[in-house]
Amino acid sequence: MVAVDLFCGVGGLTYGLGHEGVRVVAGYDLEKDCSYAFEKNNPGAAFHTKDVTELTARELEAHYPPDSIRVLVGCAPCQPYSTAAAKTKIGKEQAELEQEWQPLRAFLELILEVQPDVVSMENVVRLATKGKFPVYAEFKARLEQAGYEVCEYKVFGPDYGIPQARRRLVLFASKSGRVELPRKLFSKKEYPTAGAVLEGLPTLENGQTDPRDPLHKAFRLGEKNLARAKASRPGGTWADWHDDLRLACHKKPSGATYGSVYGRLDPAFPSPTMTTQFYNIGTGRFVHPTQDRGLSLREGALLQTFPQTYEFTKPGDEITFTNQGRQIGNAVPPVLGQVIGRAIMAHLGLAELDAPLTSLSATTVEHVQPSAADD
Structure with a gap:
């Protein structure tokens, strides 16, 4: 084959x-x-x-x-x-x-x-x-x-x-x-949660890069967006913010449809779909569950189930939010x-359909036995 x-x-x-x-x-x-x-x-x-x-x-x-x-x-x-x-x-x-x-x-x-x-x-x-x-x-x-x-x-x-x-x-x-x-x-x-996947990664400040992992880098937020991130609650909306942080679109009747934009991930649930701009909190609910920043490129890759050993660039090559964000989000x-x-x-008769999947690595979810639950 x-x-x-x-x-x-x-x-x-x-x-x-x-x-x-x-x-x-x-x-x-x-x-x-x-x-x-x-x-x-x-x-x-x-x-x-x-x-x-x-x-x-x-x-x-x-x-x-x-x-x-x-x-x-x-x-x-x-x-x-x-x-x-x-x-x-x-x-x-x-x-x-x-x-x-x-x-x-x-x-x-x-x-x-x-x-x-x-x-x-x-x-x-x-x-x-x-x-x-x-x-x-x-x-x-x-x-x-x-x-x-x-x-x-x-x-x-x-x-x-x-x-x-x-x-x-x-x-x-x-x-x-x-x-x-x-x-x-x-x-x-039993659904895997964003909090469980991101737990254990080094803490980052706004715009910081982990010196041991160049893919673990956070997009630098401006002063206003950083304030919005700090004011966001897990699973909440812009309604949690003070009026001076709200965008013009939020003040229109249609603003309710933008509830997830600039939102904070709830660590107790799966994350939203990773897009090509998951590192930018202005494109979805992409504020880190517990830290006041956007998701790092590494965190987006882990939520996409890439193992932490997966290499996206040659050692020493520049890692950019635009290029690697697109690669990870499109994958x-x-x-x-x-x-x-x-x-x-x-x-093709070469495997048992419902046998446990092969674990990708220690960084992926280990519970891969088929569930007995109907839901």
């Missing part, structure tokens, strides 16, 4: 797949800055800097030895299908929308030409909204016409040990029947990669 990862980024999906026995030999992404992290943390997998819309079937087929079981996985860029993107689509010409959907169409055409045995795609749940995205309906229909059995799952991260309230769509297509997803690992009472959480990998392995 051989797998290729399209839109691979820094390798979160590949890393999780590998821990469940799915051998990824190549990853494709147009962001060349992801190459070091992908190859350093996934030995044996080669990074190719290439836009997937320009990848040919011949190039892709070259990675699969004769008579191998072919697996193709990927996460086409989700921004065109996100809730935030929906607010900016008004007034866009159809040609612009088609351009945004091209990566998903390219993924489909490669599947149809190469005919892998098993396919998996991870994306935002909104993509599966009935009648909302004809491009996704076409994606599934054409796979079915080509002889694939297609199934999809809406996965809630905490059910599988991902300590953030991240909901994702996972699609499988196989030439040999339905691919089943492992059952949930955690009941609601498939490695634990979700494990869940996908286990489903594929069990489908």
Whole structure:
């Protein structure tokens, strides 16, 4: 069995797949800055800097030895299908929308030409909204016409040990029947929490970097934002602040819809979804649970279930909030990669579907036995 990862980024999906026995030999992404992290943390997998819309079937087929079981996985860029993107689509010409959907169409055409045995795609749940995205309906229909059995799952991260309230769509297509997803690992009472994941990391002041871990660095907040962070309560809203700290939008009737912006994480619950700007408290509920600052890059990576040993840059290279924040926020959480990998392995008869997942490292959640709870 051989797998290729399209839109691979820094390798979160590949890393999780590998821990469940799915051998990824190549990853494709147009962001060349992801190459070091992908190859350093996934030995044996080669990074190719290439836009997937320009990848040919011949190039892709070259990675699969004769008579191998072919697996193709990927996460086409989700921004065109996100809730935030929906607010900016008004007034866009159809040609612009088609351009945004091209990566998903390219993924489909490669599947149809190469005919892998098993396919998996991870994306935002909104993509599966009935009648909302004809491009996704076409994606599934054409796979079915080509002889694939297609199934999809809406996965809630905490059910599988991902300590953030991240909901994702996972699609499988196989030439040999339905691919089943492992059952949930955690009941609601057992969900991993943000506080548990971040506990034990060195304390940081506003804008400080841990001298022993350059990825453990906090974005420097201005005086006003620092005051907002200090005034924020775990799980609270801007309503907890004094009037002089509130933004103009908060004073409008619609201000109630911005309750999580500048909010503080509640350590007793999973964190919100990590975005590409999780280090900036003005983009969501990203104030540290107990310290008056935003989340560090390391903390965002841990909440994404990357082990603390995962390297994102070469030693000595500059670490920036923009670059590493984007890489971490865009990544498939490695634990979700494990869940996908286990489903594929069990489908091929190479693993027990509901056996415990392989622990990624000591820094990830250790409780990985399937839960007996119905919820």
